[in-house]
Amino acid sequence: MVILPVYRTKKFKIKHMKTIWKLFMFLLTATFALVSCEDDSLDLLTGKYSPPEVYDLTVLGTQDRVKDGPLYTFSINLTDDGSNTLSMTLFSTEYILPASDFTPSNQAANKTYLLGADGTTFNGQQIIDGTISIAAQDSNYTVSGILYLANETVLKLTGAYTYAYEPDPYTPTYTYTDETVSPAMGGAQGATPIDGSTMHKITVYADDVFYAYLELVADENATSLSGTYSVKDGVNAIGQLSNGYYVDLTWYGMAGVMEGGSYYMKGEEKMFIREGDGAITITDNAGIVTITGDNLAILDLEALIGSGGATWSVLETPGDVNVTDATKL
Structure with missing residues (x-):
């Protein structure tokens, strides 16, 4: 066995204690940074928007369809038992409302819903973002989506209604x-x-x-x-x-x-x-x-x-x- 001199043993200990200390400080700093990043992510998710309000809308209030050029405008109101109302303004090139994802738009375009004061609202509040998904089986429609209001409220909506659209009576030339x-x-x-x-x-x-x-x-x-x-x-x-x-x-x-x-x-x-x-x-x-x-x-x-x-x-x-x-x- 080789016995190191005392002075070398001290140097060895001091040197490695410094290394361990630097490593400890690095890990501590990284931990703070990671926690900070996590906090920032949580702020994005929970700071601006509160947990979503959940509504199930199953009563068809009104339904209207108007042709404007190549597009049809569908105005549909759905309510729940508490009279909460989703008022949708949807656009499609098809005469019968198709099953599709409708995305927000400031102007009329195929498979979009209208934004703005005259657009899609919930209880009178303007919807500013989110996707409205519509599925259809015969005359039975279901609606779902995560939607965002102008007042930063988040909505998680589901709904269902039945409506039998009549065949398009218009025949072009x-x-x-x-x-x-x-x-x-x-x-x-x-x-x-x-x-x-x-x-x-x-x-x-x-x-x-x-x-x-x-x-x-x-x-x-x-x-x-x-x-x-x-x-x-x-x-x-x-x-x-x-x-x-x-x-x-x-x-x-x-x-x-x-x-x-x-x-x-x-x-x-x-x-x-x-x-x-x-x-x-x-x-x-x-x-x-x-x-x-x-x-x-x-x-x-x-x-x-x-x-x-x-x-x-x-x-x-x-x-x-x-x-x-x-x-x-």
């Missing part, structure tokens, strides 16, 4: 254009001529606003567009409708977006028609056409974009098209 190319080009690359055919590129307008674009293959000698057209990915025969598509070129290291084929508008969203069980039927009466289609497979655009172009699936709910008495421009 439809017009269309028809650009033709003979012969129609088809196949996987769209470069193969289809013998004896004409491609009709039909653009439909509802009250002068774009509604649908359809690419269909008809007989080059046909005197009308009447017929039923099946949807085909890569048209190759008369009586087919070109598949709708969407391609973001950044998926392939380039810039831009390519979209085309057949699609229609649902509110502000494009519904790309995909190959499936559905079909488009056209009745052509001396140039005045009616276009109908149901059980249409619709591209799930959100899934496609989210997968970077890997997932070409369709929505669970099929689409439909109903154009009546469209006149040719």
